[in-house]
Amino acid sequence: MKHIVILTGAGISAESGLKTFRDADGLWEGHNVMDVATPEGFKNNPELVLEFYNQRRRQLLEVQPNSAHYNLAQLEATHQVSIITQNVDDLHERAGSSNVIHLHGELLKSRNIVNDKNYFPHTGDIKLGDTCPKGHQLRPHIVWFGEAVPMIDKAIEVCATADVLVIIGTSMQVYPAASLMHYVPHGTPTFFIDPRPAMKSRGHLTVIAETATQGVKTLLDKLNTLE
Known part of the structure; x- marks a missing residue:
């Protein structure tokens, strides 16, 4: 075989x-890749990044x-x-x-911001303030640039x-x-x-x-x- x-x-x-994330002009759904797909982007504006992936997750489920x-x-x-x-x-x-x-990574999974090896199924939105059982903020289980x-x-x-x-x-x-x-x-x-x-x-x-x-x-x- x-x-x-x-x-x-x-x-x-x-x-x-x-939709593919990156458009011909290099933007991801109208956003600079550095703003929505890097650890620095998440640190600077976590709500923007979480909502960006919430929209991608909703689309995937359709x-x-x-x-x-x-x-x-x-x-x-x-x-x-x-x-x-x-x-x-x-x-x-x-x-x-x-x-x-x-x-x-996988869009329908989440992990906390401390441990990248401990991830969970996640089909709904992730909001700022959503935490794992240990109290750490959740983020998408996505490998960002860098x-x-x-x-x-x-x-x-x-x-x-x-x-x-x-x-x-x-x-x-x-x-x-x-x-x-x-x-x-x-x-x-x-x-x-x-x-x-x-x-x-x-x-x-x-x-x-x-x-x-x-x-x-x-x-x-x-x-x-x-x-």
């Missing part, structure tokens, strides 16, 4: 109607997984599948994927055991996530799904110039030829 490692980004969730999520989940019937996602939504899990690593990425070592271990690598909906420009492709064994068949790819197929790299939903369907056909 081949081990398929799948790296996903905002492009796969966008087709579910989930959308559903798309066919790309479901098709990737169905791969588990015939392959060992590991999904490493930069997304903070739970659409992979809702579609049925059972082995998902969230590099940048913070360590606690799951990166686990993700590297997974990539090192890949028989096939699939990249969907991400330009692989954000580090450390972008470095993960370099940890797969040399010569690993790699599929890159992007409607506007900045590269061409070569060697062991196959570029699928399609959206995530269509591209995953094409991927399934191509995977059959590797058997």
Whole structure:
């Protein structure tokens, strides 16, 4: 049974109607990234940051997984599948994927401002004054810019055991996530799904110039030829 490692980004969730945080002008939903996605931003204006993620959380609860999520989940019937996602939504899990690593945290979880390892399910708003049982302010369980990425070592271990690598909906420009492709064994068949790819197929790299939903369907056909 081949081990398929799948790296996903905002492009796969966008087709579910989930807005990507960062716009073309670099703003996140009209906010400077430094104001809403850094520890300093939270320290300077915690109410702004909490409400920013409250809005993202409400939006997430209104959308559903798309066919790309479901098709990737169905791969588990015939392959060992590991999904490493930069997304903070739970659409992979809702579609049925059972082995998902969230590099940048999870929107439907919270943690206190003291301990980043002790987090809880959280589907409602987080307000200033909301605390954990020990009395510490709650914050979203999100990895902000400038913070360590606690799951990166686990993700590297997974990539090192890949028989096939699939990249969907991400330009692989954000580090450390972008470095993960370099940890797969040399010569690993790699599929890159992007409607506007900045590269061409070569060697062991196959570029699928399609959206995530269509591209995953094409991927399934191509995977059959590797058997």
